[in-house]
Amino acid sequence: MVDLVDRLLAIYDEYPDFIFHLDAQTVCLEDYLEFRPHNRARLEELIQTRRIIVGPWYVQNDFYLSSGESTVRNLLVGSEIAREFGACEPLGYTPDQFGLIGQLPQIYKGFDFDFTVFARGYRSYEKNEEGEYIPLERNAEFDWAAPDGSVVHAVYLPGWYNNAQRFSADPDRAYQYLEHVSEVLGSTSTTQHRLLMNGVDHMEAQEDLLPILEQLQSRLPDGETIFQSTMLDYAKATQKILEGHPKDRFEGELRKGRDREILQDTLSSRRYLKELNTRCQTLLELQLEPLYAMLNRLTEGKVAYPSNELRYLWKEVMKNQAHDSICGCSTDRVHQDNENRFLRVLDCAGDLLRRGMQEILNRTDRKGLVDSEFFLVVVNPLPFPRSEVVTTVVRFPIADQIQGFDLLDVDGRKVAYEIVGSIQHHRTMFSPLNVPGIIEVAEPTIRFSAKDIPAGGYAVYRVVPSGTAQPAASSPVDSPMAMENEFLTVEVSEAGKVSLIDRNSVWQTDDLFSFEDFADMGDAYNFVPEPRGKPFGLFGARPTVEWVEKTALRQCIRLEYRFELPAEFDLNTFRRSSDLIENKVSVELSLQQASPSLDISGWL
Numbered sequence: 001m002v003d004l005v006d007r008l009l010a011i012y013d014e015y016p017d018f019i020f021h022l023d024a025q026t027v028c029l030e031d032y033l034e035f036r037p038h039n040r041a042r043l044e045e046l047i048q049t050r051r052i053i054v055g056p057w058y059v060q061n062d063f064y065l066s067s068g069e070s071t072v073r074n075l076l077v078g079s080e081i082a083r084e085f086g087a088c089e090p091l092g093y094t095p096d097q098f099g100l101i102g103q104l105p106q107i108y109k110g111f112d113f114d115f116t117v118f119a120r121g122y123r124s125y126e127k128n129e130e131g132e133y134i135p136l137e138r139n140a141e142f143d144w145a146a147p148d149g150s151v152v153h154a155v156y157l158p159g160w161y162n163n164a165q166r167f168s169a170d171p172d173r174a175y176q177y178l179e180h181v182s183e184v185l186g187s188t189s190t191t192q193h194r195l196l197m198n199g200v201d202h203m204e205a206q207e208d209l210l211p212i213l214e215q216l217q218s219r220l221p222d223g224e225t226i227f228q229s230t231m232l233d234y235a236k237a238t239q240k241i242l243e244g245h246p247k248d249r250f251e252g253e254l255r256k257g258r259d260r261e262i263l264q265d266t267l268s269s270r271r272y273l274k275e276l277n278t279r280c281q282t283l284l285e286l287q288l289e290p291l292y293a294m295l296n297r298l299t300e301g302k303v304a305y306p307s308n309e310l311r312y313l314w315k316e317v318m319k320n321q322a323h324d325s326i327c328g329c330s331t332d333r334v335h336q337d338n339e340n341r342f343l344r345v346l347d348c349a350g351d352l353l354r355r356g357m358q359e360i361l362n363r364t365d366r367k368g369l370v371d372s373e374f375f376l377v378v379v380n381p382l383p384f385p386r387s388e389v390v391t392t393v394v395r396f397p398i399a400d401q402i403q404g405f406d407l408l409d410v411d412g413r414k415v416a417y418e419i420v421g422s423i424q425h426h427r428t429m430f431s432p433l434n435v436p437g438i439i440e441v442a443e444p445t446i447r448f449s450a451k452d453i454p455a456g457g458y459a460v461y462r463v464v465p466s467g468t469a470q471p472a473a474s475s476p477v478d479s480p481m482a483m484e485n486e487f488l489t490v491e492v493s494e495a496g497k498v499s500l501i502d503r504n505s506v507w508q509t510d511d512l513f514s515f516e517d518f519a520d521m522g523d524a525y526n527f528v529p530e531p532r533g534k535p536f537g538l539f540g541a542r543p544t545v546e547w548v549e550k551t552a553l554r555q556c557i558r559l560e561y562r563f564e565l566p567a568e569f570d571l572n573t574f575r576r577s578s579d580l581i582e583n584k585v586s587v588e589l590s591l592q593q594a595s596p597s598l599d600i601s602g603w604l
Contacts, residue, residue, distance in 0.1 A: 001028060001031060001032060002031075002032055002035050002036065003204070004204045004205070005028075005032045005036070005039075005043075006036070007204055007205070007207070008020055008052075008204070008205045009039065009042060009043075009046075010207075011205055011207050012046060012051065014207075015210050016051070017051070017210070017228075018051065018205075018209070018210060018228070019050070019051060019052075019053065019228050019229070019230060020051070020052050020053070020205050021052075021053040021089075021093075021199075021230065021231065022052060022053060022054050023060065023093075023095075023201060024054075024055060024056060024057045024060065024078075024089070024091075024093040024094075025057055025058065025059050025060055025078070025322075026054055026055055026057070026058055026077075026078045026081040026082050026085075027058055027059050027078075027318075027319060029043065029054065029081065029085060030081070043085060044085050044086045045086075047082075047085045047086040047087050048085075048086030048087055050087060050230070053089045053230055053231075053232075054082045054085060054087070054088065054089065055078055055079055055081070055082030055083075055087075055088035055089050056075055056078050056079045056082060056088050056089060056090065056091070056092070056111065056113070057074055057075060057078040057093075058074045058075075058077045058078035058081065058315065058318050059074065059078075059318055059319060059321060059322040060094065060095075060096065060097060060322055060323055061074050061097070061318065061321040061322060061323060061326070062097055062098060062266075062321060062322075062323040062326050062327055063097055063099065063100060063101040063104070064098070064099060064101070064267065065267070065274060065277065065321065065326045065327065066277075066281075066318075066321045066326065067281045067285065068101075068103065069281070069285050070281055070285075070314075070317065070318065070321060071101075071107065072107060072110075073314050073318065074318050074321070075107065075111055077311070077314065077315060077318065079111065089230075089232055090111070090112060090113045090114075090115075090232070091113065091115050091116065091117065091231055091232045091235065092104065092108045092113050092115065092116035092117070092118075092152065093116070093117050093118075093231060094116065094117075094118045094119075095117070095118065095119045095120075095157065095161035095201075096119060096120065096161065096201070096323060097118075097120060097121075097323050098120060098121075098262050098263040098264065098266060098323060098327065099120060099121045099253065099254060099255035099262045099264070100118060100120070100121050100253060100254040100255070101253055102146055102147055102251075102252040102253035102254075103146050103147065103148075104116070104144075104146065105144050105145060105146040105150045105151060105152045106146035106147070106148050106150040107146075108150075108152050109146075109150040109151075109152065113152065114152055114153060114239075115152060115153050115154075115155070115232060115235035115236065115239070116144065116152050116153075116154050116155070116235075117154075117155045117157065117195075117231045117234075117235060118154065118155075118156060118157065118254065119156070119157040119160055119161045120254075120257065120261060120262055121253070121254030121255045121256055121257060121261075121262055122138065122156045122250075122254050122256060122257075123135055123136075123138075123158075123256060123257045123258075123261060124136045124138065124256050124257075125257075125258065133258065137186065137187070137188060138156070138188065138248070139188060139189075139190045139248045140155060140156045140157075140158055140188040140189050140190065140195075141153070141154070141155055141156075141189065141190045141191065141238045141239075141242065141247075141248075142154055142156075142190075142247060142248035142249060142250055143247055143248070143249045143250070144249075144250050144251075144254070145249060145250070145251045145252075146251075147251075147252065151249075153235055153238070153239040154250070155195065155231070155234065155235050155238065156188070157195065157197065158184075158185060158186070158188045159181065159184040159185050159197075160197070161197050161200065162197055162199065162200030162203075163181055163184060163185065163196060163197050164177070164178075164181045164196035164197055164198050165197070165198060165199055165200045165203060166198070166199075166203065166206055167198070167206065167209065167212045167216075168212075169208055169212060171215045171216075171219070174212055174215065174216055175216060175219055178216055178226070181196060182194065189238075190238065190242060190247075191237075191238045191241045191242065192241075193234060193237055193238055193241075195231070195234050196226075198228075209228065210228065213226055213227060213228060259526055259527075260525070260526060263327070263329070263525050263526065265522065265525065265526050265527040266327035266328060266329050266524065266525055267327075269327060269328030269329055269524045269525075270328030270335055270524070271328075272339070273320070273325075273326060273328050273335060273338055273339065273342070274326070274328075276339065276342035276343070276346075277317070277320065277321065277326055277342065279342075279346060280313075280317045280342055280345045280346060280349070281317065283345075283346065283349045283350075283353070284310065284313060284314060284317065284345075284349060286381060286382065287353060287381050288310065288313075288349055288352055288353055288356070289310065290381030290382070290456060291353065291356045291357075291379060291381050292305050292306055292310075292352075292356055293305065293456075294379075294381070294456050294457070294458075295356055295359055295360070299359075299363065303356075303359050306352060309348070309352060312348075313345050313348060313349055316341050316344065316345050317342075317345055319341060320338045320341050320342060325338050326338075327524075328524055329523075329524040329525050330524075357377055357379065360377050360379070360458055360460075361375050361377055361460075364377070364460050369462070372400065372402075372465050373462055373463060373464050373465070374394070374462070374463040375460055375461070375462060375463070376392065376394065376407070376460070376461040376462070376463055377458055377459070377460050377461070378390055378450045378453055378458060378459050378460075378461065379453075379457075379458040380453035380454065380455065380456070380457055380458065381456065382455065382456075383455050383456060384455050385452060385453065385454055385455050386450075386453050387449070387450065387451045387452055387453070387594055388449075388450060388453075388592075388594065388595070389447060389448070389449055389450075389553050389554065389592045389593055389594070389595070390447070390448055390449075390450045391420065391445065391446070391447045392445070392446060393443050393444070393445050393446075394443070394444055394446060394463055395427075395441050395442070395443050396441060396442045396443075396465075397439055397440070397441055397442075398424065398440040398441060398442055399440070400465070402442070402465045403465075403466070403467055403468070404465070404466045404467060404468045405463050405464060405465050405466055406463075406464045406466050407446070407448060407461055407462070407463060407464075408461060408462040408464055409459070409461055410459060410460060410461075412462075415448050415449075415461065416448065416449075416552070417446045417447060417448035418446065418447045418448070418551050418552070418553055418554075419444050419445070419446055420445040420446065420447050421444070421445045422442065422443065422444040422445065423442075423443050424440065424441070424442050424443070425440075425441065425443070426438050426439070426440050426441075427439055427440075427441045447551075447553050447554065448553070449553060449593060449594070479547060479550060481493075481545055481547075481557055483550075483555040483557065483589070483591045484591075485555075485591055485592070485593055485594065485595065486503070486594060487502070487503055487504065487594075487595065487596040488500065488501065488502060488503060488591060488596070488597075488598055489501040489503060490557075490589060490591060490598060492545050492557055492559065492589075494545075495542055496541070496542050496543040496545060496559055496561075497510065497511050497512075498511070498512040498513065498559075498589065499511070499512065500512050500598060513587075513600075514538070515538040515541070515561070515563075515585065516535045516536065516537060516538060517535060517536040517538060517563070517565055518530070518533065518535040518536070519533050519566075519569050519576050521569070521571075521574070530569070530574065530575065530576060531574055533575075533576065536563070536565060536566075538561070538563055541561050541562075541563060543559040543560050543561045543587075544559070544560045545557060545558070545559050545560075546558055546560075548588060548590075549590075552593065553592060553593045554590060554591070554592050554593070555590065555591045555592075556588055556589065556590040556591075557588070557589050557590075558586060558587070558588045558589075559586070559587045559588075559589070560584065560585070560586050560587075561584065561585040561586075561587075562582055562583070562584050562585075563582070563583045563584075563585065564580040564581065564582055564583070565580060565581065565583050566578070566579065566580060566581075567579040567580065567581045583604065584604070585602065585603075585604055586602060586603055587600065587601070587602040588600070588601045588602070
């Protein structure tokens with residue numbers, strides 16, 4: 001990328017009117033200037049004069065694996081960086097995302113964007129008499145509407161975003177290529193204009209493009225012109241021509257096409273990246289930001305909102321949401337960086353979370369609290385009151401010889417709790433005033449019902465040592481395999497079938513889940529089934545069923561299945577082997593007090 005920009009800047013020395021679109025990703029500017037900080041002024045000059053087009057995105061993210069909040073932050077950060085360099089292109093350019101969410105026109109209008117250019121998710125097919133799928137020809141320019149009625153002028157790239165990726169310096173070959181491009185584009189354009197995309201994300205700028213265009217112009221018929229422009233200018237020109245004329249309208253998400261056009265199988269590639277991404281987004285959106293907004297308000301600004309830290313964390317998360325990264329379809333080395341970046345975010349965000357919680361404790365009135373007692377704070381960062389089961393760890397120095405403890409609410413009433421487990425270990429204590437020290441601690445994990453925690457608020461509990469030890473939560477030895485709370489009833493039959501009843505709507509299913517195993521010959525982009533293969537139906541497998549836990553606050557049943565499946569896939573014969581090996585699948589169903597959802601976890 002550094003070479004690309006270096007050579008791009010050299011092109012402007014010879015052709016100052018050259019135009020280059022930096023893929024709408026402003027992260028490229030940051031990365032380049034890490035190596036070439038002395039070129040910033042040159043970049044700013046070219047961006048201000050629209051010789052280099054930048055923005056509005058920070059990265060070209062995947063819209064189905066990034067949250068809506070993250071997509072909006074992506075535009076906020078990308079647009080801000082572009083403006084700092086002199087100009088942000090007000091165009092929703094999304095050339096390679098694997099489908100576009102239906103709310104995108106609404107988001108664009110929120111940023112005052114009226115135009116979008118894209119390449120995936122619009123192609124439809126029909127079967128011919130031979131059973132072959134034939135693409136339907138659709139108008140490339142149309143109105144795209146979001147569910148709220150927001151509309152943008154959309155330009156589809158039927159020949160892809162590299163439909164004229166490089167012209168030959170030979171005049172005859174260049175003209176032949178132009179004729180080929182015109183044939184590929186066909187009659188999809190609704191005006192006399194055609195949008196030729198010179199370049200692609202794997203190539204550098206074509207240094208001799210402008211003189212080649214002059215040669216091509218000399219061979220075109222009267223009335224036809226070819227020149228370098230921008231996608232925004234093209235979109236504006238086509239919109240102006242179509243004013244007052246009938247125009248196609250498309251509503252909702254753009255996610256049409258065959259497998260290799262929208263690559264939906266990437267939703268499950270490298271699942272661990274998706275899990276880390278969700279953890280990071282949840283921590284930022286639903287915990288850290290609401291917590292510090294609450295602290296800043298309650299302390300009248302004495303606790304500063306950590307804007308710089310949160311901006312850094314959001315940018316690190318967004319770097320991982322570039323579509324080939326979060327989709328898990330790049331190289332192992334790229335995804336090692338993704339994983340490490342996510343873990344850094346979790347480390348830093350976790351520390352900010354602990355500091356924010358400590359700010360609450362530091363400002364809690366300690367009147368009547370004796371030295372052996374502790375505070376425990378439960379925060380509700382969401383915009384509605386909550387009553388839920390909380391699981392947390394309390395920590396006591398071994399030297400204090402605490403045998404048991406009571407948990408008291410704000411009114412001094414005892415709160416029932418369960419001990420889930422307990423460990424003893426040596427904990428390193430850090431202080432800004434002294435070298436780290438080590439203390440031996442006992443850490444019981446407890447579970448209790450936190451009731452009526454206000455929206456955007458918190459509750460403080462007192463942990464009061466007592467002489468009576470609380471017994472650990474016990475599991476039943478022999479009990480019917482059924483769980484129930486205020487909302488749901490779950491039953492597991494002797495055959496292992498799971499039934500679920502919603503007690504409010506009386507909706508129910510008698511077979512909640514099953515398993516199927518099928519060979520996959522594909523890659524990180526696509527699932528490709530075994531030719532003539534048949535799935536291994538595992539519907540009749542009988543699991544062993546046992547209680548994991550059954551207490552007043554949580555019920556959990558484990559189902560353990562054992563299957564014999566083919567040991568491997570032979571790429572020479574394109575068949576699964578006849579040798580079978582045993583596979584074990586464990587599924588845990590857990591239901592907590594006052595929870596309207598059944599939690600399901602599983603592992604192989």
